[in-house]
Amino acid sequence: MSHLTSVPSGPEPEGTDLATELLRRCARDDDVAFAQLYDLTAPRVFGLVRRVVRDPGQAEEVTQEVYLELWRHASRFDAGRSSALAWVFTIAHRRAVDRVRSAEAAGKRDVVYGHRHREVAHDATSEVVQDRWEARRVRAALETLTPIQRKAVDLAFFGGYTHSEIAVMLDIPLGTAKTRVRDGLIRLRDALGAEGS
């Protein structure tokens, strides 16, 4: 039935962005909206997953899983709690991290570890032009973090490591890495917010 009614959007209230609208339509079984959501988010979803899992083939698999989950669970999105994009990337990140950890648990640690030894976050790519300005804004916000906070956030987000692993990698006392991650994210949030996103 929902296919009969490409939903009239009407006047959009403030703060209701395109991704939010698309997710709502996905929840109503609207595959056109889903394709649009894919086009809107795929470079950031795929790029994030690939950064975390490293292997391009696995990144493709995980990206497929992510989109399948977005489609199936679109009705779970709660716009009162998060933006649509944050919800999308939260799911993508979780899936990617689950993949590297289970790959390691399955005994591929050495292989994956070899791949995972790479400097991240700052040398970042940018094949995607339209997001460049936004990316600059994020880099600037990252500059407000202390080096250790930045490194901790980097290893957690792009490396997919646990805070205990990060403590060892950064050679800081166990139990302090989680504080670095948290303080770093708070600074990042405040810097991004202060600039008005």
Place this chain on the structure above:
Amino acid sequence: MTDDIHSLSGAYAVDALTDAERAAFEEHLEHCAACRDEVDSLREAAADLSLLSAEEPPASLRHDVLRRVSTVRPEPPRLADRRARRRTRTWLAGVAAAAVVAAGVGVGVTQPWQDTSQAPQLTVAERIERADDAQRISVSFDDGSVATVLRSESLNRAVIETSDMAPPPEGQHYVVWLQEPDGQMHHAGAMPADASDASMPLKGDAAAAIGAGITIESDPQTPEPTSEPVALFSFT
């Protein structure tokens, strides 16, 4: 109080906890609103980091994803969960949470033996439902409440019906508007104080209107909406 559990919020937000820590923290989240809010806000910030790793995926991936998705349907909303959630917040933050669940589908049932003109005892809603050109547009909210506008162009009538709707904030009122083709909002009535399960015919030119909206107002007779709508119904 060993090792303050709140301090795990950041690591949790970026999936940097072990499974055991994660489970423990999620239990904590159940009853710590401060951590819930913090996690939400940190996830928003972390989401922006993905701008730094953006990378064009292989073109074949799009095809694969769309093909896979075409074989499954989206899960229906989980009604029980939704009802359990914070009601007041939903209406206030509710604009974005609103989801149109059905739009523009004629629900008219032709019943030749029942001429609507000979049934004056029917309510406006019932008359609209019997019209050939009946429209039913529902907006559901995260807390499970639903608002529905029934409209018939031929009858030039519209009715709003609410189901299980949270009360407006203290001292405020839900006001319903009909949107005219030029975009102007026409006051179509203020909902009764207890609007939880109400049915209210809308004042104005329902046939010409292109949509309806609900705002929260302190003056129920305000000539113009003074806030963003919490729900919108499009007739077109």
